[in-house]
Amino acid sequence: MSWDSYISDQLLASGNVQKGAICGLDGSVWAVSDSWGIQAAEAQKLANAFKDPSVLHMGGIVVAGEKFMFLGGTDEVLRGKKQANGIHIVKTNTAMIIGYYADPIKHPQCATTVENLGDYLKSVNY
Template sequence: MSWDKYVSDQLLATGNVQKGAICGLDGSIWAVSEKWDVTAAEAKDLASAYKDPTILHQKGIVVAGEKYMFLSATDEVLRGKKQANGIHIVKTNMAMIIGYYADPVQPGQCATTVEALGDYLKSVNY
């Protein structure tokens, strides 16, 4: 299965994620939804934020040129929001899964979907 299939079949097909991406922790883009321009620089910034999320307090979370208000971070999850839309990012052993949701999808629905894929990838050492 290609990385594109993970985005289309495991994220977008659920209806809980409107746009998705999988990026390496080095900032490389493995797969991304059509017409969603997630950049390697943004991915690299997000990966470094897992080590020190304080920069997100000042700068917010930027994905595909869109700025989201930083909500919270753990060592594996970053959350951001912009009006009724938001972003949920999960770190695995080698990658990050970025999920975008828009109203009427609720944050928890997106989180459950993105984290389930993250748990699977961690279980197979990705």
């Protein structure tokens, strides 16, 4: 399975994620939904935020040029929101999965889908 098919078959097909991406912890973009312009610099900033999320408190989470208010996170999960839409990011061993949801989808639905894929990738050592 290619990285693109993880986006289409695991994230988007669930109906719980409208846009998705998988990026390396080095900031490289491995796969991304059509017409979602995630930049390597944005991915690198997010990867660094797993170690030090304080950088997101002032600047928020920026993905594809869209800014989300940083809600919180851990060393494995980052969450952001913009009105009724949001972003859920999960770190795996070598990558991060970025899921975007929009109303009427709610955060728990997106989070479950993104985290399940993250758990799977960790189990196969990605």
